[in-house]
Amino acid sequence: MSVDVQPSHVDQIKQINIGLVYRLIDQYGPISRIALSKKAQLAPASITKITRELIEAHLVKEVEFPELGFRGRPAIGLKLDSKGWQFLCVRIDKGSVVFGLRDLSNHLIVEDELLFPVSENQHFLDYLIELVDNFLFRYQSLLERLTAVSVTTNAIIDPVNGIIHHSPYYDIQNLSLCSFLYQRVGVPIFLQHGITAWTIAESLYGAGKGSQNIIQVVIDDNVGVGIMTAGKILHAGNQSVVEIGHTQVDPDGERCYCGNTGCLETVVGIKNILLKAQKSARQHPDSLISTTTSLTVEFFCQAANQGDLLATEIIRDVGERIGHIMAIMVNIFNPDKILIGSPLNEAKHILYPVIQQKITQLSLPGYSEKVDIAATAFANSGTLPAASLIKQSLYSGQLLLEIMQG
Numbered sequence: 063m064s065v066d067v068q069p070s071h072v073d074q075i076k077q078i079n080i081g082l083v084y085r086l087i088d089q090y091g092p093i094s095r096i097a098l099s100k101k102a103q104l105a106p107a108s109i110t111k112i113t114r115e116l117i118e119a120h121l122v123k124e125v126e127f128p129e130l131g132f133r134g135r136p137a138i139g140l141k142l143d144s145k146g147w148q149f150l151c152v153r154i155d156k157g158s159v160v161f162g163l164r165d166l167s168n169h170l171i172v173e174d175e176l177l178f179p180v181s182e183n184q185h186f187l188d189y190l191i192e193l194v195d196n197f198l199f200r201y202q203s204l205l206e207r208l209t210a211v212s213v214t215t216n217a218i219i220d221p222v223n224g225i226i227h228h229s230p231y232y233d234i235q236n237l238s239l240c241s242f243l244y245q246r247v248g249v250p251i252f253l254q255h256g257i258t259a260w261t262i263a264e265s266l267y268g269a270g271k272g273s274q275n276i277i278q279v280v281i282d283d284n285v286g287v288g289i290m291t292a293g294k295i296l297h298a299g300n301q302s303v304v305e306i307g308h309t310q311v312d313p314d315g316e317r318c319y320c321g322n323t324g325c326l327e328t329v330v331g332i333k334n335i336l337l338k339a340q341k342s343a344r345q346h347p348d349s350l351i352s353t354t355t356s357l358t359v360e361f362f363c364q365a366a367n368q369g370d371l372l373a374t375e376i377i378r379d380v381g382e383r384i385g386h387i388m389a390i391m392v393n394i395f396n397p398d399k400i401l402i403g404s405p406l407n408e409a410k411h412i413l414y415p416v417i418q419q420k421i422t423q424l425s426l427p428g429y430s431e432k433v434d435i436a437a438t439a440f441a442n443s444g445t446l447p448a449a450s451l452i453k454q455s456l457y458s459g460q461l462l463l464e465i466m467q468g
């Protein structure tokens with residue numbers, strides 16, 4: 063570091079270094095200061111200073127290693143100290159909200175799913191803060207130091223400014239969610255698109271761990287994609303998301319809520335697949351699908367797994383359509399891994415080979431050969447994606463500095 067560095071750059075370097083040290087202690091702890099210095103490529107004096115600050119803030123603690131160190135004394139290592147540090151995760155779904163209280167090691171302390179029947183902007187905010195207050199009051203005996211709130215939702219959002227522009231589920235526009243919650247709760251507030259946050263969670267502790275280039279496809283009621291390229295989540299810092307669900311695949315198809323017709327989501331969204339299966343079952347009385355009046359996706363996958371021709375045919379059609387779009391994305395992003403997050407993973411031995419075949423057929427052989435298709439480690443529920451935003455901010459040093467400055 064040269065002496066004429068701007069103070070803001072010094073702060074930035076401090077933030078990056080403290081985040082790096084915290085991440086290494088999280089990943090390798092208990093770890094000695096010497097090993098930490100090597101892995102972080104920072105001078106021992108810097109490590110001593112940073113770890114002292116983290117220890118004083120009760121974010122890191124010293125523990126004795128089981129093995130013996132220098133001159134037979136027990137070696138001293140560092141590990142994270144998560145006790146008492148908590149954050150609140152909020153997942154806003156269609157008509158419901160999930161609250162999860164977690165500690166900094168991501169351990170889930172308590173989780174509640176509540177109905178969220180709201181109409182417009184002010185009603186949305188008022189009802190949400192009422193639910194937050196009630197949740198914190200209900201579990202006040204479990205509550206310690208609340209450090210942040212993290213919100214995820216599948217909507218058009220601006221994560222940097224904390225705004226929900228539009229939601230497919232609620233009649234809200236340009237809602238300044240983060241500044242409102244910050245005024246009321248008084249801790250840093252994070253907001254991210256549900257699929258983007260899910261991809262971050264998979265890359266940190268799930269099926270994408272260790273990969274630098276990931277495409278995650280979600281096939282659920284919503285159809286979407288999250289992309290990580292060279293270790294960075296694409297568009298995590300701005301309001302655009304990579305959009306595949308609203309790509310027209312059937313010009314004569316159904317009208318979609320986005321205003322177009324025949325979007326991918328109207329064809330391969332789970333709700334639409336089930337409707338299609340039920341409709342087709344009337345012409346196929348021999349299909350297992352026709353034996354039920356309330357078709358679930360679990361039953362649908364089981365039928366396919368038992369060799370039901372109709373269910374198999376519909377899953378193959380989903381695979382071809384998804385594979386077609388994936389092939390183009392493989393050529394653009396050259397991923398190591400394609401993760402599939404879907405209830406259709408129950409029938410993945412039918413779905414994945416069709417996607418694989420399409421990719422092989424349509425994209426550059428050098429790229430398609432190395433792609434590995436795998437199921438996501440986590441389901442499309444719960445508050446782990448929201449929790450991963452907190453972890454990400456700790457690793458970047460941003461939230462650490464805010465916590466340490468109290």
Ligand SMILES: [Zn+2]
Nearest residue numbers: 308318320325
């Ligand atoms: Zn659409």
